[in-house]
Amino acid sequence: xxxxxxxxxxxxxxxxxxxxxxxxxxxxxxxxxxxxxxxxxxxxxxxxxxxxxxxxxxxxxxxxxxxxxxxxxxxxxxxxxxxxxxxxxxxxxxxxxxxxxxxxxxxxxxxxxxxxxxxxxxxxxxxxxxxxxxxxxxxxxxxxxxxxxxxxxxx
Amino acid sequence: xxxxxxxxxxxxxxxxxxxxxxxxxxxxxxxxxxxxxxxxxxxxxxxxxxxxxxxxxxxxxxxxxxxxxxxxxxxxxxxxxxxxxxxxxxxxxxxxxxxxxxxxxxxxxxxxxxxxxxxxxxxxxxxxxxxxxxxxxxxxxxxxxxxxxxxxxxxxxxxxxxxxxxxxxxxxxxxxxxxxxxxxxxxxxxxxxxxxxxxxxxxxxxxxxxxxxxxxxxxxxxxxxxxxxxxxxxxxxxxxxxxxxxxxxxxxxxxxxxxxxxxxx
Amino acid sequence: xxxxxxxxxxxxxxxxxxxxxxxxxxxxxxxxxxxxxxxxxxxxxxxxxxxxxxxxxxxxxxxxxxxxxxxxxxxxxxxxxxxxxxxxxxxxxxxxxxxxxxxxxxxxxxxxxxxxxxxxxxxxxxxxxxxxxxxxxxxxxxxxxxxxxxxxxxxxxxxxxxxxxxxxxxxxxxxxxxxxxxxxxxxxxxxxxxxxxxxxxxxxxxxxxxxxxxxxxxxxxxxxxxxxxxxxxxxxxxxxxxxxxxxxxxxxxxxxxxxxxxxxxxxxxx
Numbered sequence: 001x002x003x004x005x006x007x008x009x010x011x012x013x014x015x016x017x018x019x020x021x022x023x024x025x026x027x028x029x030x031x032x033x034x035x036x037x038x039x040x041x042x043x044x045x046x047x048x049x050x051x052x053x054x055x056x057x058x059x060x061x062x063x064x065x066x067x068x069x070x071x072x073x074x075x076x077x078x079x080x081x082x083x084x085x086x087x088x089x090x091x092x093x094x095x096x097x098x099x100x101x102x103x104x105x106x107x108x109x110x111x112x113x114x115x116x117x118x119x120x121x122x123x124x125x126x127x128x129x130x131x132x133x134x135x136x137x138x139x140x141x142x143x144x145x146x147x148x149x150x151x152x153x154x155x
Numbered sequence: 156x157x158x159x160x161x162x163x164x165x166x167x168x169x170x171x172x173x174x175x176x177x178x179x180x181x182x183x184x185x186x187x188x189x190x191x192x193x194x195x196x197x198x199x200x201x202x203x204x205x206x207x208x209x210x211x212x213x214x215x216x217x218x219x220x221x222x223x224x225x226x227x228x229x230x231x232x233x234x235x236x237x238x239x240x241x242x243x244x245x246x247x248x249x250x251x252x253x254x255x256x257x258x259x260x261x262x263x264x265x266x267x268x269x270x271x272x273x274x275x276x277x278x279x280x281x282x283x284x285x286x287x288x289x290x291x292x293x294x295x296x297x298x299x300x301x302x303x304x305x306x307x308x309x310x311x312x313x314x315x316x317x318x319x320x321x322x323x324x325x326x327x328x329x330x331x332x333x334x335x336x337x338x339x340x341x342x343x344x345x346x347x348x349x350x351x352x353x354x355x356x357x358x359x360x361x362x363x364x365x366x367x368x369x370x371x372x373x374x375x376x377x378x379x380x381x382x383x384x385x386x387x388x389x390x391x392x393x394x395x396x397x398x399x400x401x402x403x404x405x406x407x408x409x410x411x412x413x414x415x416x417x418x419x420x
Numbered sequence: 421x422x423x424x425x426x427x428x429x430x431x432x433x434x435x436x437x438x439x440x441x442x443x444x445x446x447x448x449x450x451x452x453x454x455x456x457x458x459x460x461x462x463x464x465x466x467x468x469x470x471x472x473x474x475x476x477x478x479x480x481x482x483x484x485x486x487x488x489x490x491x492x493x494x495x496x497x498x499x500x501x502x503x504x505x506x507x508x509x510x511x512x513x514x515x516x517x518x519x520x521x522x523x524x525x526x527x528x529x530x531x532x533x534x535x536x537x538x539x540x541x542x543x544x545x546x547x548x549x550x551x552x553x554x555x556x557x558x559x560x561x562x563x564x565x566x567x568x569x570x571x572x573x574x575x576x577x578x579x580x581x582x583x584x585x586x587x588x589x590x591x592x593x594x595x596x597x598x599x600x601x602x603x604x605x606x607x608x609x610x611x612x613x614x615x616x617x618x619x620x621x622x623x624x625x626x627x628x629x630x631x632x633x634x635x636x637x638x639x640x641x642x643x644x645x646x647x648x649x650x651x652x653x654x655x656x657x658x659x660x661x662x663x664x665x666x667x668x669x670x671x672x673x674x675x676x677x678x679x680x681x682x683x684x685x686x687x688x689x690x
Contacts (some may be wrong), residue, residue: 010206013214017315019320023359027344028250029323029353055352064349281516289513289572292473292506294499295530 038088040124041069044098044111049080050134052100052109058084062114065090068111084111086122093118099132107135165200170416179375188306188376191299195307201300205308209270209372213316216269217262221320224261225327228252233332242338246347254351254360255416258321261406263367265320266313267400271375274305275396279389287380302376309375313368314361321360359415366407371400426451426583426615427472432474432481434467441467443639444481449632451582454609454616456626458661459636465619468636469585472617474498493559497505503531506576506584510591512568514560520547520571521556525576544636546574549611550604566597570604575610584608590622598622602629623662627651 046052049071058066066086074081086092095116102109122128195201232248279303281287287297325347332338351357375396382392427638431658434442441464449455457465470476472483477491484490490645493501514523524543528534534542546554550570560568569589576584586605590598606629609616627633627647634641635650635658643650643658650658660668676682 006207007203009211010203013206013211013312014315017210017318019310020315020318023322024254024318024357025353028254028321028347028353029357054211055355057349261687284511285509285513285517286515289507289509290515291475291528292502293530294502295527296499300530 044128100134201304210312221323229328229331243342246343275379279382296297309372317364512572
C-alpha cells in the first residue's frame with residue numbers, strides 16, 4: 001500500500017466521521033437552540049408543577065423560546081421554583097403570565113407564556129409574578145364530581 | 156467427599172486470585188502504554204498507518220450494519236407506533252435509540268470483532284515470531300513503537316465510527332419510514348429534532364463511544380501483548396479479546412447510562 | 421583503554437523459579453572473534469544470550485560487556501548499549517509489515533537523524549554485503565528462509581555493532597543457504613571487526629567458521645577449546661556431541677524406573 005493512498009483514505013475516513021458528527025448535531029439533534037449561546041434565566045413559583053421536567057420547552061404562542069433549566073422546592077413559600085433558561089432574542093414584559101400546559105391529552109408538559117402589557121421587560125434573575133399551576137387530572141375529576149353533587153342538591 | 160469440597164473452594168480462590176492478578180497486570184500495562192505514548196504522538200505517521208487498518212477497514216461493516224439496524228428500527232417502530240396513531244414519532248424513536256444506545260454499543264461490538272481481534276492477532280503474531288523481542292534488542296521499545304500507535308488509532312476511530320453508524324441508522328430509518336411506508340417527511344424530521352437533545356443525547360452518546368474506544372483497544376492490545384507466543388496462544392487471545400470486549404462494553408454501557416441519564420427525561 | 425575481552429562472564433547463575441538453568445558459568449570472549457556456544461536443546465544456551473543482552477537478570481554473578489556490568493545498567497544505559505549489539509533470531513524475526521528495505525532501515529530511522537538519501541545508500545550497502553541488494557523492494561513473506569535470515573543479518577549490522585549474537589542461525593536451512601550464512605558470519609565479523617556469538621547445535625558447519633567453542637550441558641560448561649582441539653577431543657561428552665552418537669553421557673533414555681517394573685512384569689520373573 002502506497003503511503004500517499006493510505007493517507008488519503010485516512011483523511012477521508014476522519015473527514016467522514018466529523019461530517020457524521022456534524023449531521024448528528026445539526027440535523028438530528030437540536031444544536032441550533034443551543035447555538036445562540038446568549039440566554040438569560042428567570043424563575044417562577046408554581047403551586048403544583050404536575051409532571052413538568054427539566055429540559056421541558058418554554059413556549060410562547062407555540063414557539064419554543066427557552067427551556068426549563070432547574071426545578072426546586074422552596075422551603076420559604078412551600079411551592080416549586082422553576083428556573084427558565086430563555087433565549088435572549090425573545091424579551092417578555094414583567095407581567096407575563098406563565099402556565100404549565102400539556103401538549104395533547106397525554107403529551108409532555110411544557111410552560112406556556114402569555115405576554116402582558118408592562119413597559120418593563122423581564123431581566124436575568126427576575127421572577128414571574130403571575131403563574132398558573134399544572135392541571136392535575138385527579139383534582140379536575142374531583143371538582144367535576146363535587147360540582148355535579150352540588151347541582152343535584154339544588155333540585 | 157470433604158476433600159473435594161475443599162478442593163472446589165481452593166479452585167474458586169485460585170480463580171479469584173488469578174483474575175485479580177490479571178486485572179492488576181492489565182492496568183499496569185495500560186498505564187505503561189499511556190506513559191509511552193509520547194513517541195507515537197510526536198511521530199503521528201505511526202498512528203496514521205494504524206488508523207487505516209483499524210478505522211478505514213472497519214468502515215464497510217459499520218456503514219452497512221448501521222443502515223440495516225436503522226431500517227429494522229424504522230419498520231418495528233412504525234408497526235408499534237401506528238397502533239397509537241403516532242407514527243410520525245418514528246423519527247424520534249429511531250434517532251434516540253441510535254444516538255443514545257445502539258450507535259455507540261453496536262458500533263463498539265462490531266469494532267471489537269473487526270478491529271480489536273485484528274489488533275490482538277497482529278501483536279500476538281509479532282510476539283510469537285520474536286519481532287517484539289527483536290525490536291527490544293534494537294533498543295526500540297515495542298510498547299511505544301507497536302502498542303501505543305494501535306491504541307491511539309483505536310481511540311480516535313471509535314467515536315467517528317459510532318457517529319457514522321448512527322447517521323447511517325437514521326438514514327435507514329428515514330428510508331423505511333418515509334420513502335417506503337410514507338410517513339410525512341416533515342414531521343419525521345421535526346419530531347426527531349425537537350426530541351433529540353444535543354447535550355444530553357448526542358454528547359452523551361459521543362462520550363460513551365469514547366469510553367468504549369479506550370476499553371476495546373486497551374483490551375485488544377493487552378491480550379495481544381500478553382498472548383502466549385504460540386499459534387494456540389494467539390488464537391485464544393483473539394477470542395478472549397472479542398468476548399471480554401463485548402462484556403465490558405455492555406457492562407460499561409449500563410454504568411455510563413446510569414450516570415448520564417439519571418433524573419433526566 | 422579498551423580491554424582485550426569484549427565480554428567477561430563470571431560465576432553466572434540463573435534459575436527460573438526453583439529450577440536452576442545456569443550454574444557457575446565463566447567465559448571470556450575476545451574482540452574480533454567468532455565464538456560458538458553449543459549444547460543440546462534446553463541446555464540454557466538461549467538463556468545465556470538473553471543474559472548477555474540484558475533481557476533477564478542473573479540470580480548471581482555478572483556479565484560484563486565492554487567493561488560494563490549488564491544487569492546494573494538502568495533502562496536508558498541498557499538501550500544505549502543495545503544499539504551496539506545485534507541479534508539474529510532463529511527465524512530472522514523480520515517485521516512482517518515492512519519491506520526488506522524498511523526492515524534494514526528501521527534502526528537508522530529510529531536512532532539517527534540521517535537524511536533519507538544517506539539511509540538509502542547505507543541500506544543498499546548492507547543489503548549488498550549479504551547479496552540481496554536486488555530484493556530490497558520485496559516483503560518478508562516473499563522471501564525464502566535463507567533469504568529472510570540474510571536480510572535479518574543485514575538488519576542487525578545496520579548500525580555497525582560491536583557484538584552480534586546469533587540464536588540458532590542454521591536451523592531449517594538447506595545446505596547451500598547454510599554455508600552462505602556460515603561464511604557471511606565469518607566474513608562480516610572480520611570485515612567489521614566485531615565479535616560474534618553463535619548459539620547452535622549444528623556442529624559441522626560451525627566448526628568450520630568459529631575461533632573458539634564452549635559446550636554447555638546441564639547449565640555448566642562441559643568442555644571448551646578451539647575447533648581443532650574439539651574435533652580431536654576424546655572426552656566422552658564432546659565426542660558424543662561432535663560425532664552425533666545416539667547414546668553416551670547424554671543418555672538416549674529419559675530417566676525412568678526400570679523398564680521391567682513399568683511393564684508390571686516383575687512378579688513373573690521373580
